[in-house]
Amino acid sequence: MNNTVxxxxxxxxxxxxxxxxxxxxxxxxxxxxxxxxxxNGAGKTTTIRILSGLSIPTSGxxxxxxxxxxxxxxxxxxxxxxxCQKFSLYEDxxxxxxxxxxxxxxxxxxxxxxxxxxxxxxxxxxxEYENRMISDLPPGLRQxxxxxxxxxxxxxxxxxxEPTGGVDPxxxxxxxESIYExxxxxxxxxxxxxxxxxxxxxDRISIMNDGKIVALDxxxxxxxxYNATSVEEVFxxxxxxxx
Amino acid sequence: xxxxxxxxxxxFIQIFRNKFISKAIFAVPxxxxxxxxxxxxxxxxxxxxxxxxxxxxSESRGLINMLAGSTFFKVSFSTxxxxxxxxxxxxxxxxxxxxxxxxxxxxxGNGKQGKLLATIxxxxxxxxxxxxxxxxxxxxxxxxxxIKKNITSGSFFxxxxxxxxxxxxxNELLNxxxxxxxxxxxxxxxxxxxxxxxxNMVREKEIGTIEQINVTPVRKYHFIIAKMVPFLLxxxxxLALGLVIGKVAFNIPFExxxxxxxFGSSIFLxxxxxxxxxxxxxxxxxxxYMFVAFFCMIIFILMSGIFTPYESMPMWAQDFxxxxxxxxxxxxxxxxMLKGSTISDISRELYSLVVLAILFTTLxxxxxxxxx
Numbered sequence: 001m002n003n004t005v006x007x008x009x010x011x012x013x014x015x016x017x018x019x020x021x022x023x024x025x026x027x028x029x030x031x032x033x034x035x036x037x038x039x040n041g042a043g044k045t046t047t048i049r050i051l052s053g054l055s056i057p058t059s060g061x062x063x064x065x066x067x068x069x070x071x072x073x074x075x076x077x078x079x080x081x082x083x084c085q086k087f088s089l090y091e092d093x094x095x096x097x098x099x100x101x102x103x104x105x106x107x108x109x110x111x112x113x114x115x116x117x118x119x120x121x122x123x124x125x126x127x128e129y130e131n132r133m134i135s136d137l138p139p140g141l142r143q144x145x146x147x148x149x150x151x152x153x154x155x156x157x158x159x160x161x162e163p164t165g166g167v168d169p170x171x172x173x174x175x176x177e178s179i180y181e182x183x184x185x186x187x188x189x190x191x192x193x194x195x196x197x198x199x200x201x202x203d204r205i206s207i208m209n210d211g212k213i214v215a216l217d218x219x220x221x222x223x224x225x226y227n228a229t230s231v232e233e234v235f236x237x238x239x240x241x242x243x
Numbered sequence: 244x245x246x247x248x249x250x251x252x253x254x255f256i257q258i259f260r261n262k263f264i265s266k267a268i269f270a271v272p273x274x275x276x277x278x279x280x281x282x283x284x285x286x287x288x289x290x291x292x293x294x295x296x297x298x299x300x301s302e303s304r305g306l307i308n309m310l311a312g313s314t315f316f317k318v319s320f321s322t323x324x325x326x327x328x329x330x331x332x333x334x335x336x337x338x339x340x341x342x343x344x345x346x347x348x349x350x351x352g353n354g355k356q357g358k359l360l361a362t363i364x365x366x367x368x369x370x371x372x373x374x375x376x377x378x379x380x381x382x383x384x385x386x387x388x389x390i391k392k393n394i395t396s397g398s399f400f401x402x403x404x405x406x407x408x409x410x411x412x413x414n415e416l417l418n419x420x421x422x423x424x425x426x427x428x429x430x431x432x433x434x435x436x437x438x439x440x441x442x443n444m445v446r447e448k449e450i451g452t453i454e455q456i457n458v459t460p461v462r463k464y465h466f467i468i469a470k471m472v473p474f475l476l477x478x479x480x481x482l483a484l485g486l487v488i489g490k491v492a493f494n495i496p497f498e499x500x501x502x503x504x505x506f507g508s509s510i511f512l513x514x515x516x517x518x519x520x521x522x523x524x525x526x527x528x529x530x531x532y533m534f535v536a537f538f539c540m541i542i543f544i545l546m547s548g549i550f551t552p553y554e555s556m557p558m559w560a561q562d563f564x565x566x567x568x569x570x571x572x573x574x575x576x577x578x579x580m581l582k583g584s585t586i587s588d589i590s591r592e593l594y595s596l597v598v599l600a601i602l603f604t605t606l607x608x609x610x611x612x613x614x615x
Contacts, residue, residue, distance in 0.1 A: 052458050053614055073614045078460040088455035092260050093253065104249025105459045 003030040005157055005188050006051060011060035013046050020046040022211035024060070028190060030156075033183050035199045035219075036192040037231075038208030039239050044192045045085075047208075048161050051190065052082045065156045078106075081150035081158035081187075085165055089146050091135040095126060098134065099149060106153035120148050140171035144178065151182055158182065160191040164198065176201055196232035205231065207238050214238050246461060250469030254443070258473060264439070272431050272481040276488040279427045284419045285550075287373045291337040293320040293328045300348025302357070306385050310341070315377040329362075338364045339374055351389065413498075413581045424495050425576035426549040428485045432508055433569055435478040436515030437540045438533075440470050444523040445532045457613040464608045471516040471604075478512045479505060498583030507575040507589065510596040514568040517603030524610040543569040571596050 006028035013021040020043045028034045038044045049055040051064050053073030062069035065079035089098045096117060103113035121127050124144055134142060143163060151158050160179075164172045176198065183189050191202070199205050199219060206216040215222055215238055219231050226234045259265045292310060296303050310316045319337055322328055328340045342360040351357045361378055365371035414421045447453040456466060482505065489495040519536060526532035546560060547553075547569035553561070564570040571592040578584035586593070 054454065054458055055615055074460055077458055077613075080458070082455070082458040084451075084454060086451045086454075088452050090253070090257070090452055091450075092257050097253070097256060101249055101253050102459070105246055105456075105461050107246065107460075 004028070005030045005065055006034075006190070007061070007063045008051075009061040011047070011050065011062055012058045013043075013050060013055070014058045019211050021050070021057075024213055026206055026213060026216055028157075028188060030188055031183060031186050032203040033179060033189045033191065033201065035202030035205035036190060036208070037196075037199055037205055037235060038192075042208040043211040044208055045161055048084075048159050048190070048192060051076075052080055052159050053077045079156045081153070081155040083143075083146045083150040083158070083160050083163055085162035089134050089142065089149060092133060094131050094133055095121075095137075095145060096130045098145070099152065102149050102152055108153060116152055120152070124148060140167050143167055144171070144175060147175065147178060151187060154185075155187060157188040157190060160189065162192055162194060164193065164195065172198070196230065196235055199231040199235075207235060209239055247465045247469055247472075250461070250465060251472050254469055254473045257443075258477075268435075268477055268481065269484065271434070272484045273488060275431055276424075276427060276485050277492060279430075280420055280424050280489070280493055283423050283427070283550075285369070285373075286417075286419045287370055287377065288314060289317040290315055290339060290374050290377070291319040292316050293322060293331045293337040293340045294318055295322055295325060295328055295340065295342045297323065297345040298343045298347040299345075302348035302351050303343045305388075306343070306359075306382070309385050310378075310381055313377070313381055315374075316381070332362065332364055335364075338370075339378070341378075420493050421495060421581060422577070423549075424489050424493060425580045426547075426573055428482060428489070429547070429549070429569060429572045429576055430544055431485050432478050432482055432512060432572070433515060433540060433544060435474060435481055436512045437519050437536050439477070440474040440516050441519035441523040441526075441532050441536050442529055443474075444470055444520055445526050445529050448526075449528060461613075463611050463613060467520055467604070467608050467611060470520060471513065474516055475509065475512045479508060482508050495580070497580055499579035499585065503586055503589075504576060504579045507572060507579070507593060507596065510593065510600050511568050511572040511575075514596055514600040514603050517600060517605075517607045518568075520607040521603055521610055524607065524612070543567050546570065547573040549573055565595070566599065568596060568599050571599075 004027050006026075008027070009025050011021050011024040012019065022043075024047065036044055036047070046055065050057050050062060050069055053064070053069065053076040056073075057069060064076045067073075067075040067079070069076065090101070093101065099117050099120065100113055103116065108116070121130055124141075126141075126145070129137065129141070134145070137145070147158075147160070147163060150160075164175050167175065172195070179189055179191065180201075191198075193199060202219065204216065204218050205222065206213050207222075208214065215225075215234070217225070222234045223229065223231065226237050228234045228237060258268075294307060296307065307318060311318045316339075320328070320331055322331075325342070328337075328342075331337045332340055340362040342362070344358060344360070347357045347359070359382070361375070363371045363374050411417055444453075447456070486497070486501070490497070518539070522535050522539070523532055526535065546556070546564055546567055548556075548564075549569075553564065553570065553574070556564075575584075575589050575592050575596075578589055582588075
């Protein structure tokens with residue numbers, strides 16, 4: 001299990017005088033589901049953007065899938081998938097057109113795109129949506145599709161930034177089934193979420209507060225350590241120690 | 244390379260799925276050509292005259308008849324009151340007042356100088372100058388008539404004079420439409436190049452789809468080229484449409500090579516698209532982009548020499564035009580269409596456009612950041 005795919009040492013990211021990421025250090029191992037928790041504005045999105053090569057760190061060592069986050073952002077991008085809280089498939093393209101586009105961008109062959117498209121539509125029971133525009137799909141379906149597109153090219157790591165925001169419980173459940181299924185294929189899942197019940201599904205979780213990581217371990221050990229019955233309790237104890 | 248193909252396909256699907264844009268692309272050139280070509284003209288016809296004839300002789304009436312007989316002038320008012328005439332000029336009812344003082348006919352009869360006073364509305368300086376030139380022409384003809392009359396009556400020696408025969412080359416009938424149409428075509432192509440691609444890019448920023456692109460290994464120049472190619476092709480299609488309208492509706496002559504014109508316009512479009520995408524990298528919203536792009540476009544068009552002769556601009560303005568792609572295409576189009584210029588005649592303009600195309604596109608690719 002100790003095959004490190006993300007290693008971060010003393011990561012600092014500043015925007016002017018504001019420190020969004022304050023001296024973060026952590027490692028993520030191949031094939032695990034890593035939950036990245038924190039209150040709004042704790043700095044999660046900043047970290048995810050750095051790890052996926054969209055943003056350059058101010059200082060510290062960051063290595064993703066074997067590549068340096070300062071100088072090798074484009075190599076990182078070849079090896080990751082990314083789905084952000086703001087839904088980002090092209091709404092004026094159909095399901096099929098989006099899949100073909102992203103498959104093409106990642107350099108997949110025509111036949112492979114075709115194969116994955118059929119596979120994916122079958123898996124999501126999406127066949128009747130193939131030629132439907134994204135803007136006509138309900139939010140839950142869109143998010144499932146966005147996730148499938150993010151792992152279309154079988155990346156080493158997939159980053160999910162609040163993937164289940166604004167989605168009903170049934171769809172969330174299905175979404176997490178796909179996350180498990182993805183992780184079982186050996187793809188490392190790095191996920192941020194606000195739902196603490198989802199945090200229970202992760203192999204390990206880190207909790208961020210004010211730009212710092214204040215806890216990092218398996219959900220069970222954290223619960224034991226903080227004498228809590230759920231991750232939610234742990235989170236509240238950490239985020240608001242005075243209450 | 245295959246990536247570019249996928250990206251270009253995506254752009255085309257999006258453009259033609261947008262009901263408004265896909266129609267506007269074809270409607271704009273038609274409307275623009277049909278309205279602007281006949282409307283934008285410097286030709287002066289039917290200049291309204293107010294005449295104060297205090298002389299009331301056959302000589303004064305002869306002059307007035309000559310003026311009224313020319314196509315340039317129309318005698319709209321006749322009055323004896325200077326005040327009324329000034330009032331007419333003030334209220335834009337006429338553009339020129341001609342005063343013929345009493346004694347005009349008598350002076351001419353006596354072989355003295357006849358005197359006239361012309362007051363011209365010079366709010367528009369260039370039309371005032373044209374009015375003056377036309378008026379001068381009529382008076383000169385009138386003078387010649389007088390001289391001829393006196394020669395035949397034998398009281399004067401024939402005067403030595405120079406007669407000029409002029410020919411207007413490349414636009415023999417001085418048809419203003421022939422001059423403006425190539426220019427309007429340039430404006431058409433400029434608008435397509437400047438507005439559509441830049442807005443398209445900024446829209447992706449606003450919606451957030453660009454982030455999903457930036458997190459893929461897509462190459463920067465692939466993405467920029469994919470944004471350029473569809474609008475390059477649309478610009479050329481509109482140019483073709485504009486030319487067809489010019490031929491059908493205005494029977495515009497086309498002396499040179501159509502292919503050469505499309506070649507020049509392609510390089511021009513790459514330059515303008517590059518500049519537009521460069522500006523878009525600085526803009527976060529479509530509003531910001533529109534403001535800056537529109538500003539650049541107006542400056543480029545007005546300085547290009549579409550209305551005012553390029554050579555009569557101050558030196559600094561001519562220097563500025565070295566980086567103005569619109570100025571180059573303006574000359575290229577007019578030279579090809581009216582003069583039938585060949586590639587060697589316009590090579591300087593073409594080279595300059597190539598340099599600008601490379602410069603602006605490189606700037607756009609370099610400024611476009613996938614990682615901030």
